Amino acid sequence: MIWLTILTMTLIIFASRYLFLDPRLPIKLNYQTQRFLSYSSPAVLTAIWAPIVFLPDNKTIDLTYTNPYLIGAVVAALIAWKTKNVLLTAVISMTVFFIVSL
Secondary structure (H helix, E strand, O other): OHHHHHHHHHHHHHHHHHHHHOOOOOOOOOHHHHHHHOOHHHHHHHHHHHHHHHOOOOOOOOOOOOOHHHHHHHHHHHHHHHHOOHHHHHHHHHHHHHHHHO
């Protein structure tokens, strides 16, 4: 049953992506829909990282300097803002996170 669910969801996701990515298909979105969908990636990413950074123990909000997730996120935000380099941001922020975690 689990494999059937995984395969079904894979088919649904692939089909929905293929309809918009294949240039031969005549499906076009209007400007308002494209603008509306441009907010979906930041919203989903925020929903993923915010609980990890601010609720590391899944109980209380941790905004202290001893929270390695918060320190790593702040470092990542600063490096991304200054350099606009994804690889450099990921490597340095992960290094800072692991050093603070020790």
